[in-house]
Amino acid sequence: MDNSTIFSRRSFLGGVSAAALLPGLAKAQTPLTFESFAARARALSGFDAIPRALLSGARSALADTEIDAFVSEDGSSDNADKTVLKALYTGMHAPAEGTPERFAYAQALMYATIEDAVNVPSYCGGLPGYWSEKPDNV
Amino acid sequence: MVTTLPQTPDLVVVGAGVAGGLVAKQAAEAGLRVTILCDGPTLDRADLVDRFRQADPQSLMSPYPVVPHAPQPQVNRTGDYLIQKGPDPYDQQYIRAVGGTTWHWGAATWRYIPNDMKLRTLYGVGRDWPIDYDEIEPWYYEAEVELGVAGPENAPFDAPRSKPYPMPEAPFSYLDQVFHDKLTALGYDVIHAPQCRNNQQVYDGRPPCCGNANCMPICPIGAQYSGNMSVEKAQAAGAELITNAVAHHLEVGPDKRITAVRYLKPDGSEFRLKAQTFALAANGIEGPKIMLMSKQEHAPDGVGNSSDMVGRNLMDHPGTMSKFDSKDPLWPGRGPNILSGIVNLRDGPWRERMAARKLMPDNKTHVHEVTVEAIEEGLTGAELREAIRHRAARRQIVFSFNEQLPDPSNRIVPSSEGLTDALGLPRPEIHYRIDDYVHRAAEDTRRRVEEMAVAFGATRDSVWHNDGYLPNNHITGATIMGDNPNDSVVNRDCRTHDHPNLWIASSSTFPSVSSVNVTLTIAALAIRMGEAIAAEARP
Ligand SMILES: Cc1cc2nc3c(=O)[nH]c(=O)nc-3n(C[C@H](O)[C@H](O)[C@H](O)COP(=O)(O)OP(=O)(O)OC[C@H]3O[C@@H](n4cnc5c(N)ncnc54)[C@H](O)[C@@H]3O)c2cc1C
Ligand code: SF4
Numbered sequence: 001m002d003n004s005t006i007f008s009r010r011s012f013l014g015g016v017s018a019a020a021l022l023p024g025l026a027k028a029q030t031p032l033t034f035e036s037f038a039a040r041a042r043a044l045s046g047f048d049a050i051p052r053a054l055l056s057g058a059r060s061a062l063a064d065t066e067i068d069a070f071v072s073e074d075g076s077s078d079n080a081d082k083t084v085l086k087a088l089y090t091g092m093h094a095p096a097e098g099t100p101e102r103f104a105y106a107q108a109l110m111y112a113t114i115e116d117a118v119n120v121p122s123y124c125g126g127l128p129g130y131w132s133e134k135p136d137n138v
Numbered sequence: 139m140v141t142t143l144p145q146t147p148d149l150v151v152v153g154a155g156v157a158g159g160l161v162a163k164q165a166a167e168a169g170l171r172v173t174i175l176c177d178g179p180t181l182d183r184a185d186l187v188d189r190f191r192q193a194d195p196q197s198l199m200s201p202y203p204v205v206p207h208a209p210q211p212q213v214n215r216t217g218d219y220l221i222q223k224g225p226d227p228y229d230q231q232y233i234r235a236v237g238g239t240t241w242h243w244g245a246a247t248w249r250y251i252p253n254d255m256k257l258r259t260l261y262g263v264g265r266d267w268p269i270d271y272d273e274i275e276p277w278y279y280e281a282e283v284e285l286g287v288a289g290p291e292n293a294p295f296d297a298p299r300s301k302p303y304p305m306p307e308a309p310f311s312y313l314d315q316v317f318h319d320k321l322t323a324l325g326y327d328v329i330h331a332p333q334c335r336n337n338q339q340v341y342d343g344r345p346p347c348c349g350n351a352n353c354m355p356i357c358p359i360g361a362q363y364s365g366n367m368s369v370e371k372a373q374a375a376g377a378e379l380i381t382n383a384v385a386h387h388l389e390v391g392p393d394k395r396i397t398a399v400r401y402l403k404p405d406g407s408e409f410r411l412k413a414q415t416f417a418l419a420a421n422g423i424e425g426p427k428i429m430l431m432s433k434q435e436h437a438p439d440g441v442g443n444s445s446d447m448v449g450r451n452l453m454d455h456p457g458t459m460s461k462f463d464s465k466d467p468l469w470p471g472r473g474p475n476i477l478s479g480i481v482n483l484r485d486g487p488w489r490e491r492m493a494a495r496k497l498m499p500d501n502k503t504h505v506h507e508v509t510v511e512a513i514e515e516g517l518t519g520a521e522l523r524e525a526i527r528h529r530a531a532r533r534q535i536v537f538s539f540n541e542q543l544p545d546p547s548n549r550i551v552p553s554s555e556g557l558t559d560a561l562g563l564p565r566p567e568i569h570y571r572i573d574d575y576v577h578r579a580a581e582d583t584r585r586r587v588e589e590m591a592v593a594f595g596a597t598r599d600s601v602w603h604n605d606g607y608l609p610n611n612h613i614t615g616a617t618i619m620g621d622n623p624n625d626s627v628v629n630r631d632c633r634t635h636d637h638p639n640l641w642i643a644s645s646s647t648f649p650s651v652s653s654v655n656v657t658l659t660i661a662a663l664a665i666r667m668g669e670a671i672a673a674e675a676r677p
Contacts, residue, residue: 090506117471117472118503119472124350128337
């Protein structure tokens, strides 16, 4: 995991208009702040609260040219939607080509989705033998 | 230039996994001067857990550092190191470090059943072991005590035993319980898997398993046994451990005794260690490879190879995997990765024509897989969350291990094309074919799982089966055991026929692979070997 990339993206996305910094996005209609990205990510994922590490990671998974379509909600962003959702839910970005990058593990939304039944692997699940009980939600 | 070390131990053990660790421990505790050579480094559990959590992506090998001088077959990329000559891939995977491959194992510790050792006599296929179950039974028990095994009493198709398991069986998860109930109704025997992880108690200084559900690739708390624990006990008893020492040559004297082992350090410098006795415990691929690399005047075909059997008869448990979605939520992922076994296909008269099998419901969470699947389908928002929950609770996987027969043309040799690793040592070249004995059993298993799936509310045609076979890392056969020195490498004691002071501790000595995981049998034979070497060394 390359923390330097994340931190640098995080700091510039933390309020500064991306359009001001990214020449390719200078004509963007939507103000491409971190907040607009986060709002769209929340709506798409079904989660009201998303850890910032996941949001920053998901943002960094998109090519700069895809952000506009993603935030604009005009239906043109199928691929970007899936890229962001996979990043938020799995905690990593695994492009078809190129090196995968993990930005979160236990915070990945897929684990939050099932947390009442299954613990995050490598974290203790409960009292020894807890697994023999019927899960509460069954 | 080769530097000869000043010490001359009673015993040199090459390899620091469960096999080497146990031979060394027994011998050191009996008072022998023991040196262990390991090609890799020592590992720290906390580091491994950190590396796992940060890995992208997470695989069986992601916790384990890459060791350039001791290359390890990487998941899905075994061909970077193992040269696959086919026709089928032999995608085995192992760790080269102190502790060996049991750092990331499932800790399933099954005994062979007596018939597993008499295939030729009973079914007219494969080979018999030169020893029978009764001879190994006391050593199985010693191994269970050493590894700390929890298991069921009087379960069907579990091997006969003279004493109870050291710990009672680990409880089923809800999923295993449902499998048990539904499959019992269909006539199957589903039993608690014997396993060396601590069941609700402290054992041998290890904490109780608290269901981190991460047994493969790393138990974060050390509740399950791994080979480094035996190595540490050997060290506590006085054994010397030399790490990052890649053994590559055994020297043979005119009297056929092994006189020294040579090893390389990461910088390529070479050392030579003389000893009275040698135990090769470098796993089922690296061990035979060292023997075949050791061609010399008094061993022109390699060490222990007057029968031409070193490297041959390579076996594994070619695996099948079948997947379906149950109607009701069973929630895989609660507790240890494997808790039960479907065992009544371990033996039967049909072994004349098809492989014995052990089937296992998988208790790992499949949430990653169902998440990516649902996202790819275009689901979003609440619908996506619900789909992930629904599927993660219902995705069922049944694995099967198929017994494979020994075939001398299935073999490992040092690269015949001069392909080498970073130290210039030949890479292992594998020739491997899976035959109809296995294919017939795999077909039968697939049909059976389709029937099972119906009992879980799935349709037959919704069951997904893997193509080909999965590797199961039970690397067996390449220094095969037998009474006849013309067609076997080691005798019934696991001592080489050719060299009176060279012993082999590994599943590579097994004449049959059975349908169960091999490591408890490795451990039993290793403990027996440590005692035998110590007994012989005593005046
Ligand atoms: C994912 C996975 C899950 C598994 N689960 C199970 C299970 O549930 N139950 C079961 O019974 N088995 C299981 N196995 C198999 C089990 O791990 C092996 O049977 C066992 O580790 C073999 O022990 P060993 O000591 O012979 O070899 P290893 O554990 O591989 O140890 C070999 C040792 O030799 C050293 N070595 C190798 N070459 C050299 C050299 N040239 N010079 C010096 N040292 C050398 C290595 O560093 C290592 O220390 C599993 C394997 C895998 C990969
Ligand atoms: S379930 Fe967890 S604690 Fe138990 S053995 Fe596996 S990893 Fe270790």
